[in-house]
Amino acid sequence: MIILPAIDLYKGEVVRLVRGDYAQMTVYNSDPAAVAQSFKNAGAVYMHVVDLEGARNGTPANLEVIKRIVAQSGMNVEVGGGIRTAQTIETYLNAGVKRVILGTAAASTPGFTREMVVAFGEAIAVGVDIKDGRVAIKGWTELSELDALEFCIEAESFGVRTLICTDISKDGMLGGTNIGLYREMREKLSVSLIASGGVSSVDEITALSELGMDGAIIGKALYTGNVDLAEAINKCKGL
Numbered sequence: 001m002i003i004l005p006a007i008d009l010y011k012g013e014v015v016r017l018v019r020g021d022y023a024q025m026t027v028y029n030s031d032p033a034a035v036a037q038s039f040k041n042a043g044a045v046y047m048h049v050v051d052l053e054g055a056r057n058g059t060p061a062n063l064e065v066i067k068r069i070v071a072q073s074g075m076n077v078e079v080g081g082g083i084r085t086a087q088t089i090e091t092y093l094n095a096g097v098k099r100v101i102l103g104t105a106a107a108s109t110p111g112f113t114r115e116m117v118v119a120f121g122e123a124i125a126v127g128v129d130i131k132d133g134r135v136a137i138k139g140w141t142e143l144s145e146l147d148a149l150e151f152c153i154e155a156e157s158f159g160v161r162t163l164i165c166t167d168i169s170k171d172g173m174l175g176g177t178n179i180g181l182y183r184e185m186r187e188k189l190s191v192s193l194i195a196s197g198g199v200s201s202v203d204e205i206t207a208l209s210e211l212g213m214d215g216a217i218i219g220k221a222l223y224t225g226n227v228d229l230a231e232a233i234n235k236c237k238g239l
Contacts, residue, residue: 001209003233004048004078004194005039006219007032007069009062015052016220020129020136020168022056028223032065036073042229046076048164048196048217054082055103056141063091070096080127080164089116093123101164103127104137107144110154117159125162126155130181136168149188156191163189164217166196177204179211186212200226202235209236 008015010025014032018024029035039047049069053061060066060082070077079092080101089100099122106113106126116124128148129136135146152163165185167178177198185193194215195208201221208216221227 001205001213001236002046002215003044003205003229003236004046004215004217005042005044005222005229006048006050006196006217007035008050008052008219009065009081010052012062012065014223016223017052020141022052022141033068033072036069036075039229040073040075043233044075044229046078046215047073049077049079051079051081055080056138058082058084058104058138060088060091063095066092066097067095078125078164080125084112086116086119089120089124093120099123099125099162101125101127103129106155107135107137107146107151110158113155113160114158122161124160125164126152126160127164127166128152128155129166129168131168149185152185152189152191156189160191162192162194162214164194164196166217167198177208177216179204179207182208182213183211202227202232205232205235 013027014029014035015025015027051060051062076098078099079097083100084105092100102113130148133148135144135148135151137144167181182195192214195213196217199216199218205216218227222229
């Protein structure tokens, strides 16, 4: 299982939200590229980056910052937030991003997801942000009527190879991740599954690996010191 340290961007700074609430935002660093380099120095090969303004408003707002992160870190970076056109996907991929994450676009226009998978293959992932069993959209500010598991099954049928699943109720809380949710998904889906939301200890990382998850995104726990990134990465190498 791979570990993906997370950088959430808002106005060019590294921030974290609590349960997706933009009113509960903490700024951790004003130099995202330096944070990315610290992740690389700890042994990370992959990184998860979210443009929070893009996610909420539908248009990428931190593109130049993300380009700098990719260029300076040399890491395998996946990016989400406001990716709703083929042109935006091409811009990110041309900048060296390895994988783009469709969220609101995937939930709102499934035909678009299918088309992008045909066009870009494994470079397309789908982000499934879950609240009360349903899919949240527009930077978690709206709750759709889509059943989360049914949505995942449909995405798999479109040829999507990677799903990033976030339990919003756990995100930014440091209270533990939703093992039960990921167990159910792992039993019913064959795609690559990446867990996100509330991962706050090395023991949880071990539990996710034992479930057969393919990756775990760690955010706030890194910034608060609850999880040591190098330790987490080394732990996964032995699993």
